[in-house]
Amino acid sequence: MKFNQQFTQKQAQKQTFIPNLVQGMEMLQLNRMELSTYLNSVLLGNPFIEMSLNEPLTISAKDVSSSDVSAVIEQTSVYEASLYEFLQEQIYLLYRDTPLRKLIFWWLEQLDPRGYVTKTLEEAQAETGASAIAVLDGLTLMQQLDPAGIGARTLQECLMLQTERVEFAPELAYVVLEEHYEDLIQNNWQKIADRYETDTEAIANVYHFVQRLSPAPAEVFEARTKAVPYIVPELMVTLEDGALSIRETKYKTPLLTLNTSYFEEMKAVDDPEVKAYVQAKKQEFDQLQASLMKRKETVLKVGTAILAYQHAYFTEDARSLKPLQLKDLAEMCQLNESTISRTVRETFVQTPKGVFELKAFLSRRMQNSEQSRDDVLSTLKALIAKENPAKPYSDQKLVELLAAETIQVSRRAIAKYRQELNIPSSKDRKIK
Numbered sequence: 001m002k003f004n005q006q007f008t009q010k011q012a013q014k015q016t017f018i019p020n021l022v023q024g025m026e027m028l029q030l031n032r033m034e035l036s037t038y039l040n041s042v043l044l045g046n047p048f049i050e051m052s053l054n055e056p057l058t059i060s061a062k063d064v065s066s067s068d069v070s071a072v073i074e075q076t077s078v079y080e081a082s083l084y085e086f087l088q089e090q091i092y093l094l095y096r097d098t099p100l101r102k103l104i105f106w107w108l109e110q111l112d113p114r115g116y117v118t119k120t121l122e123e124a125q126a127e128t129g130a131s132a133i134a135v136l137d138g139l140t141l142m143q144q145l146d147p148a149g150i151g152a153r154t155l156q157e158c159l160m161l162q163t164e165r166v167e168f169a170p171e172l173a174y175v176v177l178e179e180h181y182e183d184l185i186q187n188n189w190q191k192i193a194d195r196y197e198t199d200t201e202a203i204a205n206v207y208h209f210v211q212r213l214s215p216a217p218a219e220v221f222e223a224r225t226k227a228v229p230y231i232v233p234e235l236m237v238t239l240e241d242g243a244l245s246i247r248e249t250k251y252k253t254p255l256l257t258l259n260t261s262y263f264e265e266m267k268a269v270d271d272p273e274v275k276a277y278v279q280a281k282k283q284e285f286d287q288l289q290a291s292l293m294k295r296k297e298t299v300l301k302v303g304t305a306i307l308a309y310q311h312a313y314f315t316e317d318a319r320s321l322k323p324l325q326l327k328d329l330a331e332m333c334q335l336n337e338s339t340i341s342r343t344v345r346e347t348f349v350q351t352p353k354g355v356f357e358l359k360a361f362l363s364r365r366m367q368n369s370e371q372s373r374d375d376v377l378s379t380l381k382a383l384i385a386k387e388n389p390a391k392p393y394s395d396q397k398l399v400e401l402l403a404a405e406t407i408q409v410s411r412r413a414i415a416k417y418r419q420e421l422n423i424p425s426s427k428d429r430k431i432k
Helices: 002-014 018-022 032-045 083-094 099-108 121-128 132-142 155-163 173-179 181-185 189-195 200-211 217-225 260-267 272-309 311-315 326-333 337-344 373-386 395-404 411-420
Strands: 233-240 243-248 348-351 354-357
Touching: 032 272, 083 099, 083 132, 083 217, 083 326, 083 337, 099 121, 099 132, 121 132, 155 173, 155 200, 173 181, 173 200, 181 189, 181 200, 189 200, 233 272, 233 311, 243 272, 243 311, 260 272, 272 311, 272 326, 272 337, 326 337, 373 395, 373 411, 395 411
Parallel strands: 233 348
Antiparallel strands: 233 243, 348 354
């Protein structure tokens, strides 16, 4: 129980600065504003790390004039989606409409305010009528969504789910949590060290690493969504003479440098404690630099792939987005889908058509069709715009007209799309 109390205290102390919770995690977990705040914090605690003075990005509302808020930074609040909406969006982007996806949504409904599921596998079987393997598959897939740890059934499982996402987690962290969780929280470190033929210092590192994880992933998400006051584009798309190009803005992922002279000076000090401190800070620098480089390369790679695929959208008027799903983009970039999911979320690009989040260029295919949902909405809007106001098309007529365009949708779907486009029914559109 002492372990749980320590977790709660850590969470409460760091709610106001969420990036501290992800020390050593992939930088793709952080948007550009959070990344800057996080790195500024690291600089305060590591005397050997330096960053160019023009790299840190700190924006205060009182420092931003209306003229500053232009093509580079848009002073507009980011839409604060609920955790449910956030998870729902990931499910739609990652999985096709199958019975398994329905099970993932069922598990989504079972989350408590902390982000834990409240039903057992047996209860899931009884309520859904699905097999034991199917309900477990559905839960496993939901646990792969962000925030890390979501869908856990116990604190132990929550910590394990987070640990497997951390690139620089201690080597033994996951297996210790899995096989010796109780020994770890009871401080039986020597027993664990003997089991894995290591020393207690390695187990202590695991313990301290685990303390930095979150016991309540849903609470961390809610805190983060309220801490994003500005949209900051990291990429810029330009169109010149019909040719598209993409590059980083000055708010790109920053890279760090090591103050080598000071590092060598401190490294030469003949004191075991000083040497250990210097080595730890050097390791922190190496890990951060590697993560930042990976983030930088991934953001540009994914942005370039999207630009190439959606080329017509930027170069031709009135063109809608082509169908593009996370799986497609992952194959194009030769990255896994979870990496793509983190990259396109809260990463913004400035284009000739405005500033967009990268995920805005993903468009789901319509079922049994290669056309995107955006294509359907665009075609539907165009049909209604050309109709006779005295005799507007009924929803059934629109179904038939879309079928003539090789777009198969139901009458119910037409009603739904009209609502999204703020288009009234044929009765209300009729002009006498």
